[in-house]
Amino acid sequence: MEDFEFVSPTHFVFGHNAESKVGPMLAERGARKVLLHYGGQSAIKSGLIDRVCASLEQVGIEYVKLGGVRPNPEIGLVREGVALCKENGVDWVLAVGGGSVVDSAKAIANGACIDYDVWELITKKYPNTEVLPIAVVLTIPAAGSEASKNTVISNDELGMKTGYASNYQRPKLAFMNPELTFTLPPFQTAAGITDMFCHLLERFFDDVGAVPVTDGMNLSVMRTIRAEAPRVLAEPENYDARANIMWAGMLCHQGLLGMGRHEDWATHGLEHELSAYDTTVTHGAGLACLFPAWMEYVYDANPARFAQYGYEVFGLAPTGDIESDALSAIDETRMFFASLGMPISLGELGLDEDNIEDAIAEMIPTLRENKGEPFGSFKKLTMEDAAEIYRLAL
Amino acid sequence: MEDFEFVSPTHFVFGHNAESKVGPMLAERGARKVLLHYGGQSAIKSGLIDRVCASLEQVGIEYVKLGGVRPNPEIGLVREGVALCKENGVDWVLAVGGGSVVDSAKAIANGACIDYDVWELITKKYPNTEVLPIAVVLTIPAAGSEASKNTVISNDELGMKTGYASNYQRPKLAFMNPELTFTLPPFQTAAGITDMFCHLLERFFDDVGAVPVTDGMNLSVMRTIRAEAPRVLAEPENYDARANIMWAGMLCHQGLLGMGRHEDWATHGLEHELSAYDTTVTHGAGLACLFPAWMEYVYDANPARFAQYGYEVFGLAPTGDIESDALSAIDETRMFFASLGMPISLGELGLDEDNIEDAIAEMIPTLRENKGEPFGSFKKLTMEDAAEIYRLAL
Numbered sequence: 001m002e003d004f005e006f007v008s009p010t011h012f013v014f015g016h017n018a019e020s021k022v023g024p025m026l027a028e029r030g031a032r033k034v035l036l037h038y039g040g041q042s043a044i045k046s047g048l049i050d051r052v053c054a055s056l057e058q059v060g061i062e063y064v065k066l067g068g069v070r071p072n073p074e075i076g077l078v079r080e081g082v083a084l085c086k087e088n089g090v091d092w093v094l095a096v097g098g099g100s101v102v103d104s105a106k107a108i109a110n111g112a113c114i115d116y117d118v119w120e121l122i123t124k125k126y127p128n129t130e131v132l133p134i135a136v137v138l139t140i141p142a143a144g145s146e147a148s149k150n151t152v153i154s155n156d157e158l159g160m161k162t163g164y165a166s167n168y169q170r171p172k173l174a175f176m177n178p179e180l181t182f183t184l185p186p187f188q189t190a191a192g193i194t195d196m197f198c199h200l201l202e203r204f205f206d207d208v209g210a211v212p213v214t215d216g217m218n219l220s221v222m223r224t225i226r227a228e229a230p231r232v233l234a235e236p237e238n239y240d241a242r243a244n245i246m247w248a249g250m251l252c253h254q255g256l257l258g259m260g261r262h263e264d265w266a267t268h269g270l271e272h273e274l275s276a277y278d279t280t281v282t283h284g285a286g287l288a289c290l291f292p293a294w295m296e297y298v299y300d301a302n303p304a305r306f307a308q309y310g311y312e313v314f315g316l317a318p319t320g321d322i323e324s325d326a327l328s329a330i331d332e333t334r335m336f337f338a339s340l341g342m343p344i345s346l347g348e349l350g351l352d353e354d355n356i357e358d359a360i361a362e363m364i365p366t367l368r369e370n371k372g373e374p375f376g377s378f379k380k381l382t383m384e385d386a387a388e389i390y391r392l393a394l
Numbered sequence: 395m396e397d398f399e400f401v402s403p404t405h406f407v408f409g410h411n412a413e414s415k416v417g418p419m420l421a422e423r424g425a426r427k428v429l430l431h432y433g434g435q436s437a438i439k440s441g442l443i444d445r446v447c448a449s450l451e452q453v454g455i456e457y458v459k460l461g462g463v464r465p466n467p468e469i470g471l472v473r474e475g476v477a478l479c480k481e482n483g484v485d486w487v488l489a490v491g492g493g494s495v496v497d498s499a500k501a502i503a504n505g506a507c508i509d510y511d512v513w514e515l516i517t518k519k520y521p522n523t524e525v526l527p528i529a530v531v532l533t534i535p536a537a538g539s540e541a542s543k544n545t546v547i548s549n550d551e552l553g554m555k556t557g558y559a560s561n562y563q564r565p566k567l568a569f570m571n572p573e574l575t576f577t578l579p580p581f582q583t584a585a586g587i588t589d590m591f592c593h594l595l596e597r598f599f600d601d602v603g604a605v606p607v608t609d610g611m612n613l614s615v616m617r618t619i620r621a622e623a624p625r626v627l628a629e630p631e632n633y634d635a636r637a638n639i640m641w642a643g644m645l646c647h648q649g650l651l652g653m654g655r656h657e658d659w660a661t662h663g664l665e666h667e668l669s670a671y672d673t674t675v676t677h678g679a680g681l682a683c684l685f686p687a688w689m690e691y692v693y694d695a696n697p698a699r700f701a702q703y704g705y706e707v708f709g710l711a712p713t714g715d716i717e718s719d720a721l722s723a724i725d726e727t728r729m730f731f732a733s734l735g736m737p738i739s740l741g742e743l744g745l746d747e748d749n750i751e752d753a754i755a756e757m758i759p760t761l762r763e764n765k766g767e768p769f770g771s772f773k774k775l776t777m778e779d780a781a782e783i784y785r786l787a788l
Binding site: 001002003004005006007008009010011012013014015016018211212213214216217219220221223224227228239240243244247248251256259260 | 395396397398399400401402403404405406407408409410412605606607608610611613614615617618621622633634637638641642645650653654
């Protein structure tokens with residue numbers, strides 16, 4: 001087991017009507033002026049924004065609204081949020097939405113406490129310990145940003161998409177009511193499930209040997225996701241199924257399920273480049289195409305690890321041939337994503353070989369900020385390997 | 395899934411030489427004067443206390459020492475610690491030891507911030523949000539107090555042992571170096587393993603239906619403990635085995651593995667009464683005797699739950715007879731504790747039927763602070779049921 005540090009200070013309020021506690025719990029923590037940050041129309045139409053505003057008003061907390069966060073949140077709106085915070089003396093950022101809104105809120109919460117441009121902080125990975133406290137009302141289980149230390153921000157002008165990680169930007173409060181997810185469309189539900197499942201895959205496959213206490217929990221959450229996913233798709237208003245998926249989404253990216261391991265994250269890197277190249281690609285859909293391709297490309301570095309994953313997550317019976325068992329586990333992964341309605345080839349996303357060649361040419365120079373350095377952990381990959389994986393995913 | 399709140403703000407530093415970071419990390423957090431709290435001679439003889447002192451001195455943090463915490467920590471020493479904190483302007487409490495030292499530190503950290511006797515806080519369960527921040531250098535994986543919200547304190551004068559729970563007393567820092575556990579005697583190692591395993595049993599068996607995401611992780615940690623326990627006993631200096639057990643001990647009582655459930659805790663109540671009656675009884679050893687007896691007494695409320703536990707933790711094959719599978723799971727539990735060298739009957743602890751009758755007579759009136767109210771969740775128990783369980787454990 002590798003040495004590690006772990007901290008996850010988020011206070012979770014999980015269950016029916018959780019969002020009604022927003023006002024009282026922010027007031028207890030001294031909030032006086034909140035930036036209320038959200039996405040498109042769905043949170044307004046559903047009445048959720050109004051309910052959250054009412055909860056704030058009841059306890060006399062003022063708020064400034066900033067909506068319009070899009071998928072792949074952009075630095076322009078982040079800068080607007082930073083300016084609003086500074087002009088209005090905002091002391092908490094309250095994100096109402098999914099991972100994009102929370103990621104945008106994290107960037108704003110950092111930017112509000114520094115005296116230089118937040119894009120510089122994010123791209124130069126400066127350490128920053130002063131961050132406005134963040135609360136989240138989660139509406140989409142997927143990214144796990146409600147508890148994670150990560151944010152991913154796009155810059156349209158520069159054609160870049162980059163991440164920033166810091167324990168200081170982990171949300172202080174997360175309100176998670178599974179009922180708020182009943183109305184998520186099937187594709188969004190499925191893309192979220194794919195994303196969370198892939199967060200566990202990134203943590204399970206690396207160059208560290210077995211870490212039974214961590215691996216056991218990781219595999220158990222994969223099994224739960226696999227069992228609950230068809231239930232939420234068949235019965236979108238099944239509270240328990242939605243609740244299991246929602247809590248799993250947090251667990252998949254909080255960090256606990258990778259402790260003692262190096263983790264890999266090559267495939268997430270490949271997908272971020274893909275959806276920066278073609279912004280119509282949903283993150284979960286991109287992962288569904290790329291992860292099985294990555295698996296096929298790298299599994300021979302440790303087929304036994306893939307075989308174990310197949311036995312424990314998909315209930316495969318050992319055949320005595322580890323190589324064949326590893327390949328079966330990869331097939332099961334692809335079939336699982338397909339069963340959710342996810343695309344499993346880049347062709348289904350409208351990309352053909354010519355596109356891919358163009359895209360690869362454009363993507364590879366920016367694929368890693370440490371340009372040219374091998375990346376990943378399960379198997380170290382070069383830029384040429386990355387190109388091969390994209391081609392395999394066609 | 396039941397509604398819940400969960401917060402676990404502890405920052406964990408896990409791995410080789412973790413204790414060397416005590417000084418720098420306390421200094422970063424503004425500590426200036428620390429109460430250094432510990433138990434008997436082993437932490438002194440091993441040089442650990444000296445190393446921790448050196449780490450504090452390097453960064454200019456002053457400290458006041460208070461050793462002598464015993465198993466089943468007593469209110470007298472807690473009161474001494476409170477007085478020392480108040481006299482010396484202590485701003486952090488640093489516990490170096492196992493669960494007893496951490497529990498004592500928690501009581502002191504509360505007592506230092508109130509202007510009335512800490513025993514009154516503990517017994518009357520007053521809420522208290524002002525608590526000195528606590529850091530832990532853990533030497534015994536067992537109680538999980540390094541991250542839990544609980545403390546259990548004894549009062550010899552009153553012949554009482556009682557618990558106090560509060561998220562505010564969860565430690566802020568926990569330094570966990572598995573190497574510090576290499577020299578633990580086999581009995582203490584085994585009693586700790588039994589205690590942590592029982593923390594999971596208390597969370598798994600209750601009156602709530604399946605919560606797959608939580609139950610799956612719980613069962614996976616039980617499997618890990620069962621697999622790693624014989625390894626640490628056979629190879630006390632096996633780093634990975636010790637590391638898995640140490641991290642498991644934290645997970646078992648941090649709270650995460652019971653989220654969405656009611657949990658039971660009847661058997662812990664019975665054991666606390668037993669070890670208050672006979673203070674020579676080690677908590678883990680008392681649990682090893684009482685848990686299988688509790689299981690036999692209650693399993694018929696939901697034999698399928700016990701059968702599932704047997705299949706998933708002990709790898710039992712379903713026979714088609716759930717009742718028989720449940721009983722097999724209980725047998726496996728008893729054999730597991732016995733395999734660790736734990737006593738599995740109160741007789742082995744030197745108690746006979748007459749003792750038990752006397753003890754029951756003495757214990758039952760104080761068994762529950764809400765005297766006479768049924769307790770537990772899997773099956774509601776009366777004082778008469780409690781007496782039967784003690785007899786079954788003979």
